[in-house]
Amino acid sequence: MEDDSILIRRRDRIARGDSVRDLDRSLGRGDLLSVAPGAYVERTTWSELSPVRRHRVRVLASLERLKTDPVLSHFSAAAYWGLDIWQPWPSTVDILVQDGARSSGSFRRHTGDIARHDTLALGDFSVTTVAQTAVDIALLVPFHEAVVTMDSALRVGAGDSLTTRAELVAAAERMRGLPGSRRAFAASDFATHLAESPLESVSRVRMMEAGFPAPELQREFIDRHGFRAFVDFWWPEYGIIGEADGQLKYGGLGSADPEAARRAVIAEKNRENTLRRLCSGFARWEHADVVKPGRLSSVLRTAGLPSTRRSPS
Structure with missing residues (x-):
């Protein structure tokens, strides 16, 4: 594994002259975090890890x-x-x-x-x-x-x-x-290799459970102006595009740079606007929509996608 370099081992620090009291103080202040008995990681390093x-x-x-x-x-x-x-x-x-x-x-x-x-x-x-x-x-x-x-x-x-x-x-x-x-x-x-995220995977399951037709995955769209984009879900029979967590299509939304975040939002909005001109219906959803019962079904039905299951609304 590649993570050995960030581990701080208690035995190694003591062997190099640090006292038990020094280590305990670092732990007490929160400078070091315990990840296993006798093994620590610096707090700042830990905060940066996925x-x-x-x-x-x-x-x-x-x-x-x-x-x-x-x-x-x-x-x-x-x-x-x-x-x-x-x-x-x-x-x-x-x-x-x-x-x-x-x-x-x-x-x-x-x-x-x-x-x-x-x-x-x-x-x-x-x-x-x-x-x-x-x-x-x-x-x-x-x-x-x-x-x-x-x-x-x-x-x-x-x-x-x-x-x-x-x-x-x-x-x-x-x-x-x-x-x-x-x-x-x-x-x-x-299972399929075409689902690019856990959200897309769970979305596929929810669609199946709710009786929606199986979509094509990762379909490419091109227009005469040179626009190219892959969409998560595509129902060609109905002309409907589906996007799971679409705000992540461009990097920068989670950036500490406000200008980068602003450009990402504009790029994503332009992308969506172009895709809407290339389809009959457009649906976008987020994590909460696949976790809460019925939310994804409502989003897809609003976009015009039919289901074999009866809807209470």
């Missing part, structure tokens, strides 16, 4: 405490591979164990027949493969969350051949008979 990178740092710091070579699995393996998950990253580290050891402290231990899991040896530890990781998560989470990770597994593997749909199905087959295995099969069948 949630997935924070989890990878926790994994690295925690694995050093194990006396046996661990098998990294589930959400921690997902963080290692760069896969998406829908829920917040956990504060514990997922590992596979053969016996019935209990979860405690920094570790969440998953028991079972390790031989059923496809793993790779990486130096001092092993990790479940991309396909195995996605299936293991699908055994534990609801269908929409399973699709988020399955989609990202195919997307990560699209250019580098890290995994394929056939490998997802094979991993699900190895887990056949376990609780959640039918969900894993269904998610592997529904």
